[in-house]
Each structure stands twice: as C-alpha cells, then as structure tokens.
Amino acid sequence: MVKRFSCWYACIRGCEGRIPMGGTVYECPRCGGLVDVEHDLDTLKERSAEEWKSLFRERSAAAAWPMSSGVWSRRELVLPSIRDEHIVSLGEGRTPLVPLPRLARALALRELWVKQCGTSATGSFKDLGMTVLVSAVRQAISDGAPLRAVACASTGDTSAALAAYGAAAGIPTIVFLPRGKVTPAQLAQPLANGAIVLALDGDFDDCMRVVRDVTADRTIYLANSLNALRIEGQKTVAIEIAEQLGWSVPDWVVVPCGNLGNVAAIGKGFLLLRELDLIDRLPRIAAAQAQNADPLYRSYQTDFRRFDPQQARATLATAIQIGNPVSYERAVLVLRQLDGVVEHASEEELSIAAARADLNGTYACPQTGVALACLEKLVAKRTVRVGESVVVVSTAHGLKFTAFKAGGPEQGLSGGGTRRREPIELRANANVVMDRIDRELAGLGRE
Numbered sequence: 474m475v476k477r478f479s480c481w482y483a484c485i486r487g488c489e490g491r492i493p494m495g496g497t498v499y500e501c502p503r504c505g506g507l508v509d510v511e512h513d514l515d516t517l518k519e520r521s522a523e524e525w526k527s528l529f530r531e532r533s534a535a536a537a538w539p540m541s542s543g544v545w546s547r548r549e550l551v552l553p554s555i556r557d558e559h560i561v562s563l564g565e566g567r568t569p570l571v572p573l574p575r576l577a578r579a580l581a582l583r584e585l586w587v588k589q590c591g592t593s594a595t596g597s598f599k600d601l602g603m604t605v606l607v608s609a610v611r612q613a614i615s616d617g618a619p620l621r622a623v624a625c626a627s628t629g630d631t632s633a634a635l636a637a638y639g640a641a642a643g644i645p646t647i648v649f650l651p652r653g654k655v656t657p658a659q660l661a662q663p664l665a666n667g668a669i670v671l672a673l674d675g676d677f678d679d680c681m682r683v684v685r686d687v688t689a690d691r692t693i694y695l696a697n698s699l700n701a702l703r704i705e706g707q708k709t710v711a712i713e714i715a716e717q718l719g720w721s722v723p724d725w726v727v728v729p730c731g732n733l734g735n736v737a738a739i740g741k742g743f744l745l746l747r748e749l750d751l752i753d754r755l756p757r758i759a760a761a762q763a764q765n766a767d768p769l770y771r772s773y774q775t776d777f778r779r780f781d782p783q784q785a786r787a788t789l790a791t792a793i794q795i796g797n798p799v800s801y802e803r804a805v806l807v808l809r810q811l812d813g814v815v816e817h818a819s820e821e822e823l824s825i826a827a828a829r830a831d832l833n834g835t836y837a838c839p840q841t842g843v844a845l846a847c848l849e850k851l852v853a854k855r856t857v858r859v860g861e862s863v864v865v866v867s868t869a870h871g872l873k874f875t876a877f878k879a880g881g882p883e884q885g886l887s888g889g890g891t892r893r894r895e896p897i898e899l900r901a902n903a904n905v906v907m908d909r910i911d912r913e914l915a916g917l918g919r920e
C-alpha cells in the first residue's frame with residue numbers, strides 16, 4: 474500500500490459522486506453507465522515529472538518483487554490502496570518495444586515499433602489487468618467480502634489470464650468460452666490452471682450476457698474489462714511505451730480492438746502522463762478492427778453519433794470477434810481526446826499483413842495482423858503520413874495461434890511471390906541437401 478495516494482470510482486458519463494474502492498462496483502448507481510478509477514491528481518502532482526521519472530528508473534533497475542512487475546512498479550498511478558501482502562503478480566509487464574526498421578522503410582515511416590504485450594506470463598496483455606483485479610479481490614476477501622469465485626467471459630486470452638492469477642491467489646475461477654471459437658492453445662491454458670471451464674453454445678456476446686447474470690448477486694466477482702480495475706493495469710502499456718521512447722510518444726499508436734477496454738486503457742494512460750507532465754504531447758490513436766466484427770468502425774462513420782451492436786461474423790482474429798463491445802463509451806471518450814481514427818481490415822488483409830511482419834522478424838498473432846493491415850491502409854490513405862513514427866500494439870503471442878500460422882496466405886506477399894508453409898523433406902545426404910540449399914537461396918534472391 475502506498476500511503477498518501479488515493480483513488481475512487483466515478484461515473485464516466487459525469488454523474489456526481491465518488492464511490493469508494495474496495496466494494497463490488499461495476500457500474501454507476503445513478504445511471505447504470507460504466508465507472509472508471511479516478512486518481513487524486515493533486516497528490517500525484519506533488520511529485521515533479523523528473524522525480525517520477527527517476528523513481529521509475531530506480532525501480533526498473535530493481536529486480537526485487539513486486540517492483541519486478543511493470544504494473545506494480547507504477548503502483549501509485551495504478552491502484553495505491555493494495556497492501557503488499559495481497560499483490561498477486563506473475564511478473565507481468567516490462568514487455569519489449571521492438572523496432573521493425575525494414576518494414577518501416579517499406580511503409581515510408583520514420584520509425585515503426587511493435588509493443589510485444591504477448592511476451593508475458595499467459596501470452597497476452599490481459600495479464601496487466603488481471604494482476605490488478607485479482608489482487609483487489611484477494612484484498613477484499615481478506616477484508617471480509619463474501620466472494621466465492623471470480624468469473625469472466627472470454628474469447629480466449631482473458632480466461633487464460635484470469636485462470637492463472639486466480640490459481641496463484643488460490644481463488645476459484647470460472648471462465649465462459651464460446652464453444653469451438655477459441656484456439657486449442659487458449660483452451661489448454663485455463664484447464665491447466667484448474668479453472669471451471671464452461672463452453673457455451675453461442676458467441677462471445679452470449680457468454681458476456683450470461684456471465685453478467687451469473688455475477689449479479691455479487692458473490693461471484695465479474696472480471697471482464699467492463700471492470701474498471703482491469704483498465705488501470707492495462708493503462709501501464711502507455712507508460713511503458715513512453716518510458717521506452719525516453720519519455721516521448723510516437724505520432725501514432727495502433728491498437729487492435731474488440732471489447733474496447735484495451736484502447737480505452739492505453740488512451741487513459743497517455744492522458745495521465747500528459748497531466749503529470751511526463752510527456753509533452755499526446756500520440757494519435759488508430760483503433761483497428763476486423764471487418765467481420767467492426768461495430769466501432771461503423772460508429773466512427775457517423776462521427777460516433779450512432780452505435781449499433783452487431784452479430785460478429787467469423788474472423789481469424791478470434792480474440793476480437795465481438796459485436797457488442799462493453800467499453801464502447803470509454804473508447805469513444807479516449808478517441809475524441811487523442812484525435813483518434815478507426816480503420817478495419819478484411820481477412821485477406823490481416824493475413825497478408827501478419828505474414829509480411831513475420832518476414833521482418835515478428836511472429837504476429839492475427840489481432841496484430843489486423844493492426845498492421847489497418848496501419849498499411851492508413852498509410853495508403855495518407856492519414857498516417859510519410860516520415861511519421863508508429864507503435865503497433867501486439868496484444869497476444871503468436872504461439873497461441875498455430876493454425877493461423879500454419880495456414881497463412883500463400884499469395885499476395887511482396888512481389889506476388891508465394892510462401893511455402895511446409896518443410897522441405899530430403900534424404901539425409903549432404904550433396905542432396907547442399908544442392909537444394911543452393912537452389913532455395915537463388916530463389917530467395919529473385920523475390
């Protein structure tokens with residue numbers, strides 16, 4: 474616990490009143506809208522920007538728990554009310570910001586980085602929010618809250634994260650998955666961590682509806698990203714990007730978007746840094762959706778005057794196959810403040826973009842493929858201009874999506890070349906092998 478610093482819940486639509494932390498709060502008691510965590514900015518500002526930077530620098534050098542976590546090393550900005558003994562950390566955060574200079578040149582960008590949030594305990598950025606939420610639940614239980622379990626609906630990554638942190642804390646975990654719509658790797662994760670795994674007939678939005686009903690009596694804690702605590706942890710992606718760029722920001726941050734908690738959190742992080750003078754300007758945000766699940770994109774076409782939930786269609790980007798995003802209002806608030814745009818990408822576009830990035834050294838998950846494809850489209854439209862700098866947020870590890878990798882596009886890569894997706898089978902003979910290597914290398918030279 475960090476004394477002095479404080480925070481509370483407040484309605485994102487602006488209803489008056491502060492709701493104390495600690496209770497089971499998901500929405501505004503007056504209007505039913507979402508709540509967010511608000512921090513006592515006056516106290517945070519008592520420390521200068523330079524003092525914050527040197528504090529974070531010191532903690533980055535410290536390997537000791539809990540400062541080894543990218544989330545808890547910024548705890549004053551995240552959730553200062555958590556006492557040390559309740560922190561549940563699996564070493565989340567501190568993920569690499571990787572430059573892709575060859576791809577940057579191909580897109581005429583000054584710099585292009587990928588923020589590899591999938592390099593994490595359960596292989597996705599969801600760990601950042603779950604460490605905060607599960608720590609808060611552990612503290613609430615210790616303080617006497619009658620909570621029996623934590624639960625979430627998931628397209629795969631959220632359930633993996635909740636199951637892991639729940640297991641670490643010894644809190645029973647229930648996950649709701651759309652049957653047959655998550656990858657085998659994602660299904661194996663919560664099962665291994667001992668969660669109660671419920672595969673429902675329907676899609677993610679059906680699972681979300683059911684989990685809200687099941688958690689209505691408040692003895693099972695709702696862990697979806699409509700929960701404001703998740704947003705606080707995910708916000709640290711923005712803090713890490715700024716710190717990794719020497720306390721500056723790129724011109725653009727491109728974020729794959731499904732349930733929209735992600736883009737809301739990253740925007741909130743940059744706004745807080747600006748408020749505390751840790752950065753001197755804001756990046757623009759590009760929200761990237763799969764064309765088959767693009768309610769935010771459709772709403773953007775009306776300047777966010779209309780929002781129509783849709784029945785999401787099948788997409789390779791299963792983690793963002795969501796037609797009725799719970800954090801829609803949060804996302805719009807952030808997009809307006811960060812001069813945001815929304816783009817969408819087809820299945821072919823996302824596959825080609827992921828494959829192209831892989832040929833530049835990544836192993837991009839399909840959601841990252843969506844972000845990269847949208848970036849290419851924004852460059853083509855000159856929304857993202859020549860010479861600008863871009864960070865693409867990669868939300869999950871490509872290893873969770875083996876079938877996507879094995880079955881990627883054969884056509885459409887640079888020069889219209891084809892890509893082999895099988896190994897070359899040969900006799901174990903050095904002459905045969907050398908001959909084949911010569912032909913393969915000559916072939917690469919021609920591409």
Ligand SMILES: [Zn+2]
Nearest residue numbers: 484488501504
């Ligand atoms: Zn309200």
